[in-house]
Each structure stands twice: as structure tokens, then as C-alpha cells.
Amino acid sequence: MTSSQPLHLIISEKLRYRITQGDYPSGAQIPSEYQLMAEFEVSRITVRRAIANLVQQGLVMAQQGRGVFVTPQQKVTYSLSSPMVFFEADMARQGVVSTIQNLVFESILPPVQVQNLLELPKRSQVYFQKKLLLLNGAPVAVDLSYTLHRLGKTLARDLKRQMTFPMLEQHGVMIDRIETVIESTHANPEISDYLDVPLGHPLICYSYRAFNDQNQPIVCGEALSRGDRLCYSVVIRRDQSPD
Amino acid sequence: MTSSQPLHLIISEKLRYRITQGDYPSGAQIPSEYQLMAEFEVSRITVRRAIANLVQQGLVMAQQGRGVFVTPQQKVTYSLSSPMVFFEADMARQGVVSTIQNLVFESILPPVQVQNLLELPKRSQVYFQKKLLLLNGAPVAVDLSYTLHRLGKTLARDLKRQMTFPMLEQHGVMIDRIETVIESTHANPEISDYLDVPLGHPLICYSYRAFNDQNQPIVCGEALSRGDRLCYSVVIRRDQSPD
DNA sequence: TGAATACTATTGTTATAACAAGTTGGTTTT
DNA sequence: AAAACCAACTTGTTATAACAATAGTATTCA
Numbered sequence A, B: 001m002t003s004s005q006p007l008h009l010i011i012s013e014k015l016r017y018r019i020t021q022g023d024y025p026s027g028a029q030i031p032s033e034y035q036l037m038a039e040f041e042v043s044r045i046t047v048r049r050a051i052a053n054l055v056q057q058g059l060v061m062a063q064q065g066r067g068v069f070v071t072p073q074q075k076v077t078y079s080l081s082s083p084m085v086f087f088e089a090d091m092a093r094q095g096v097v098s099t100i101q102n103l104v105f106e107s108i109l110p111p112v113q114v115q116n117l118l119e120l121p122k123r124s125q126v127y128f129q130k131k132l133l134l135l136n137g138a139p140v141a142v143d144l145s146y147t148l149h150r151l152g153k154t155l156a157r158d159l160k161r162q163m164t165f166p167m168l169e170q171h172g173v174m175i176d177r178i179e180t181v182i183e184s185t186h187a188n189p190e191i192s193d194y195l196d197v198p199l200g201h202p203l204i205c206y207s208y209r210a211f212n213d214q215n216q217p218i219v220c221g222e223a224l225s226r227g228d229r230l231c232y233s234v235v236i237r238r239d240q241s242p243d
Numbered sequence C: 001t002g003a004a005t006a007c008t009a010t011t012g013t014t015a016t017a018a019c020a021a022g023t024t025g026g027t028t029t030t
Numbered sequence D: 001a002a003a004a005c006c007a008a009c010t011t012g013t014t015a016t017a018a019c020a021a022t023a024g025t026a027t028t029c030a
Helices: A007-020 A033-040 A044-056 A087-095 A110-115 A150-156 A164-170 A187-197 B009-021 B032-039 B044-056 B087-093 B114-115 B151-156 B164-170 B189-197
Strands: A061-065 A067-068 A075-081 A099-108 A126-135 A138-148 A174-188 A200-211 A217-226 A230-237 B060-065 B068-071 B076-079 B098-108 B126-135 B138-148 B177-188 B204-211 B217-226 B230-237
Touching: A007 A033, A007 A044, A033 A044, A044 A061, A075 A087, A087 A099, A087 A164, A099 A138, A099 A150, A110 A217, A126 A150, A126 A217, A138 A150, A138 A187, A164 A174, A164 A217, A174 B204, A187 A217, A200 A230, A200 B177, A200 B204, B009 B032, B009 B044, B032 B044, B044 B060, B076 B087, B087 B098, B087 B164, B098 B151, B114 B217, B126 B151, B126 B217, B138 B151, B138 B189, B164 B177, B164 B217, B189 B217, B204 B230
Parallel strands: A075 A230, B076 B230
Antiparallel strands: A061 A067, A099 A126, A126 A138, A138 A217, A174 A200, A174 B230, A200 A217, A230 B177, B060 B068, B098 B126, B126 B138, B138 B217, B177 B204, B204 B217
């Protein structure tokens, strides 16, 4: 172990290799800190740093008192191609049950950016909602949305219980188009609590603005989802219409 | 500081607040480790852990011997909506110069998955390419691609110098459609070196498979880009064609 | 005046040590 | 048999300490 690379990186790379080679399969526990200390003849802090490197790469998750386990790799894909298919329908197509858990639902004065996105006059209120999205019962996303006040007020009960878009359409509010931006970001402490991921875990941030059939923006927001559980697909065509 | 939250988290949240409030603007240096030790009356390891939390959240970057600096926040957006616009054209539209730096270009026996994606008989070779994508001279993505052997062989010179798709079309190979999947993942040591990001940094993984106008898959691969520099946008329409 | 050296400041790595907190399995008590 | 207790195991936090490496500035020397 005389090398220009730090010990913690040498150890974490060796462990990573073992994981990718299947020595520690998905869900399996890797050796304890004390076992690794003995094996590699280093201090505990070096072992912990090596494990932290693996946690940061999403290869393992550590549970206090239990041990460090190889994370399962399983993702679902949501198609963003036109024609529009709402999230829960796409999930159902894949045999995945999607549900929500409402966290916050309140009338607020929106940030300026939201006001502009929803094309609202100054000092208009909107309904702010924070909800957890669960797939097969496990939290995979936190959704923060802003809905026109008149819709939020009349549909509050259902908005707290169902996914937004299909629910709006059930009530005759048709969604004509959704503008989206997809980015990758880091989990902050609040989000990492909700989604049970380590601080800094990669998230997909799916920002959206939905327009009704009068070309009026009615909802905007962003869904922060676990990068290891959800991904998006698009088909890009040379021309606008399909073959 | 008597609380149920660990000290390192309390401190990093305070620092994060200062950053978001503008006390330390983009590019500015935050107080040194010793200054923070004095301010918060904690050990150096606690301060370092707090700083590591900020690094993990992408808010700061640490440079040995120099200090810890607030990371600039600047992104470009690539539109995945149809009709197709290639990456470099979209960037040019935004006044951003995109260039590539070839790292590897070789004929290989492809992994089984690639073989299937390109619909190749067993034991066919493909051209594997690894290249760095730079925006305004700064590396933002590593691209790993597999191209049909006959194309790779005849167009090797240009493939090493230019972006793939416009170059193919210059040579009469039309791209009819691209199937994509977007996911979020973590930077491993190799990628973190190429892109100059910390281990575990969130990346967008943009996987693609491009078809020519005979509906034949000709290139597949993935671009791993910095989550803080590049994002994607899509417009989803209720119906297939635009209004 | 420019180059080389020394010093200071700052982050990076690794060690030992101690205590805290959570989990699990075995043993004892009811 | 079920509940409670306890010990062992395991990860989490924080401290002190020492050395390494890098960067920037000041001082010295040719």
C-alpha cells in the first residue's frame, strides 16, 4: 500500500470491485468496520472514509447498528414522449403502484419566479403543495407544486389524495401540454430525510409547467426524485410527426 | 449547540444559509478551517465534516492549499423536443461553443448489451469511442459511444474531431430518430477526474441509440455530464403533433 | 531585477481514543 | 410462551495529534 493514492481510495476501489464482481451481491452485507480494519491494517477512520466513498457512489447504504449493505439497483422509467401519458398511467403500465402522501397544502403568496411562470398579477395567492410520491409504497420523490388559487381551493380534497394531472382532467380541466426541464442535483438534509438517501445523493429534478387547453399555465412545480429509482425516456424525431 | 442534531450538520446548515443568503457570493472563499473551528468552538474534524457536507451538496469546492470556495451556478439547457436539433447546434443557438477531445478510439468486441442495441450478429466488432465534451473550453461530459464498424472505420478521422451526429449527416448518413433515457447517477473516481467534480457528484446520464433513415441502429452510447452544468428540456404534448 | 529559498496559510490524510446510539440474539423472568 | 433484560456487535460523532501536500507571499541572494 505504498502508492500516491490515498489509502481510503485504494480500499474503496477494492471494495467497489468486489461489489461489481458479485462477491457482495445486491442486498448483501459487506464486512464490518473492524473486519476491514483488520484486513487492510488501517485505522477505523480510514475504513469509514472508504465506506463513505462507496456510500457517495450509491453502491452501499449504511445502517447504524446493523451494518453496511449493497444497494439494490432497480429503476422505473417514465416516458416523456408525446403523446402525453401521465405518470401514474405509465407506472401502472409497468405494474408499479404509485401513490401520494400529502405533506403541506396551503394558500401562499408565491415566489416571483412562480408568479411569472403562472402569469399571475402581483399579490395573487396560489396553492402550494408538498407531497411525497411513493412507488409500491416506497418514497421515491418529493413534489413541490404551485396551483392556481381557484383550482386549489375547489379541488383541495382531491389534490391531497390523488396525483394532480389525472385528477384535474377528471374535473374537466384538460392538460394540453407540459413544459419540462430535467436536471441532476444533490439531496439536501430535508430531502435526504424524506427519501431516505444520504446527503448529497443524486436526484433528478423534473421541473414542469402545465398548460390547459386555453393555453393558460395552471400548475408549475418540481419533483425531486431519487436518481436510483426513477429515470426518464424521450424519443427525438427528425421531424415533428411520427413516421 | 445542545441539540439532537450532530454538530457537523448544524454547522453545515448555518454555512449553507450564509451561502444562499449571499454572505459568501459565487466564487467567494468561505472562512478557513481554523477560523471555523474558533467560531464554532469545535474540533477540526467536525469542521471538515461540515465542509464535506457542503461539498457533497455542490455548494462549495475545496482546493488544497488555497481554501474553500462557493461554486458558481451556471447551466445550459439542451432541448430534446422534436423536431431534432443536435447538441452543438442547440448550444450555438445559446452562444456556447462546444468542442470535443478524443480520449479513446478503437475497434472492439462489444458488450452483449451493445450488440443487442445495435442489432449485430455475434462476434461483430464496433468502434468504441471515449471523448470529453467541452463547453466554452471546460469539460462538462464524458461520452462513451459504440458505432457500426464500417462507419467507424471510414469516418475515424472526423469522428475523432467532431461531434458524431452532424458529422455523420455531412457524410450522408441521416439520423432519423434518437431514443434516449435520462438518469441521474454518481461520479466514480475516473469520471470525477475527467470532469473535475468530487467523488459522488451528481451526473446526468443521457443514454442514446440513433437510427438512420432505414431504421437501422447505427450508434449507441451514453454521455455522463455534470449535473451542475447541463440540463435537458422537453415539451410533452397531449397529442402527437403541435398546435 | 529576477530567481531561488524560506515561511506562512490552508487543505488532505491518517492515527488513537472515547463516548453515543441502534440492532440483534441469547438469557432470564413472569 | 411471551416479555424484559443484557451483552455483543455494529455504525455514528467528536476529540486530540501528527504529518503531508499545495499555494501564496516574503525574504534573500546572485
